[in-house]
Amino acid sequence: MSLVFENATLVDSLPKATSFFDAVSTVSQSSSSLSLLETYWAAWYHYMQNDVLATGLLFFLVHEVTYFGRSLPWYIIEKIPYFNKWKLQAEKTVSDKEQWECLKNLFISHFLVEAIPLWSFHPLAQKLGISITVPFPSWKTTVWQICLFFVLEDFQHYWTHRLMHYGPFYKYIHKQHHRYAAPFGVAAEYAHPIETMSLGFGTLGIPIIYVYYTRNLHLYTLSCWIILRLFQAVDAHSGYDFPWSLHHFLPFWSGADHHDMHHQYFVGNYASSFRWWDYFMDTEGGPEAKHAREERMKLKAEKLAKKTK
Ligand SMILES: [Zn+2]
Numbered sequence: 001m002s003l004v005f006e007n008a009t010l011v012d013s014l015p016k017a018t019s020f021f022d023a024v025s026t027v028s029q030s031s032s033s034l035s036l037l038e039t040y041w042a043a044w045y046h047y048m049q050n051d052v053l054a055t056g057l058l059f060f061l062v063h064e065v066t067y068f069g070r071s072l073p074w075y076i077i078e079k080i081p082y083f084n085k086w087k088l089q090a091e092k093t094v095s096d097k098e099q100w101e102c103l104k105n106l107f108i109s110h111f112l113v114e115a116i117p118l119w120s121f122h123p124l125a126q127k128l129g130i131s132i133t134v135p136f137p138s139w140k141t142t143v144w145q146i147c148l149f150f151v152l153e154d155f156q157h158y159w160t161h162r163l164m165h166y167g168p169f170y171k172y173i174h175k176q177h178h179r180y181a182a183p184f185g186v187a188a189e190y191a192h193p194i195e196t197m198s199l200g201f202g203t204l205g206i207p208i209i210y211v212y213y214t215r216n217l218h219l220y221t222l223s224c225w226i227i228l229r230l231f232q233a234v235d236a237h238s239g240y241d242f243p244w245s246l247h248h249f250l251p252f253w254s255g256a257d258h259h260d261m262h263h264q265y266f267v268g269n270y271a272s273s274f275r276w277w278d279y280f281m282d283t284e285g286g287p288e289a290k291h292a293r294e295e296r297m298k299l300k301a302e303k304l305a306k307k308t309k
């Protein structure tokens with residue numbers, strides 16, 4: 001029996017569905033006030049008749065479809081010379097063989113490292129009070145919780161990433177992610193298993209801590225957050241900066257040019273989604289930022305020299 005409906009008697013009264021679409025029509029007939037998305041959500045849990053399996057499979061599919069679905073357009077764009085004028089490191093190309101090597105590694109990571117926490121997530125979600133019921137929370141709640149997760153993940157990412165560039169952490173863990181100096185979409189999750197777990201903590205661990213204290217989170221919100229975070233990560237590795245890219249409209253959004261520079265120069269631009277941590281901690285990457293930093297240091301030294309004269 002699924003807990004997707006708060007009203008348990010409603011679940012008992014619903015006939016078992018023979019197919020997913022049969023479940024959709026059963027749910028829409030019994031609860032006409034639900035939106036289309038809520039109907040599909042409830043029908044999924046009703047059809048599966050096993051919430052642990054339903055959440056596990058849902059998360060697995062959301063991850064695979066979003067990650068590879070978002071990476072595919074970047075692979076196609078790479079093949080079309082017209083888009084070259086917006087490529088950040090236009091002189092560098094990645095062969096299909098290299099991309100295939102990256103993909104093979106990702107499949108291992110997705111099926112072994114990431115699949116276990118995803119498949120076993122439902123019992124933990126239940127314990128923490130993450131809701132799966134319909135109707136969903138208001139869109140305002142969903143939006144501000146996702147914004148909060150973006151800000152907190154960016155903070156966690158910035159400091160963990162800086163640590164990853166320190167001596168042995170870089171040598172034994174983070175170096176793998178830096179294999180590609182000119183990144184491409186699908187390389188976003190190409191990383192050592194320890195780094196994959198650390199990235200997973202930012203994406204799943206932060207909402208877990210949040211719901212532990214607030215007891216207010218819906219699995220639907222969590223799914224939307226995961227989708228948007230995957231979009232951010234794949235796009236940051238795309239290697240393209242278009243005039244219509246988000247950071248041209250939201251100047252504090254990091255985007256591809258921010259992270260591309262990190263891969264190109266190996267230092268600076270450590271944050272994931274926003275530019276503010278690198279700005280305030282003076283760790284902006286690239287030759288321009290380096291030059292500005294040197295100028296500032298020179299000015300400071302001159303001032304100090306004048307004072308001590
Ligand atoms: Zn790095």
Ligand SMILES: [Zn+2]
Pocket residue numbers: 177183188237259263
């Ligand atoms: Zn990267």
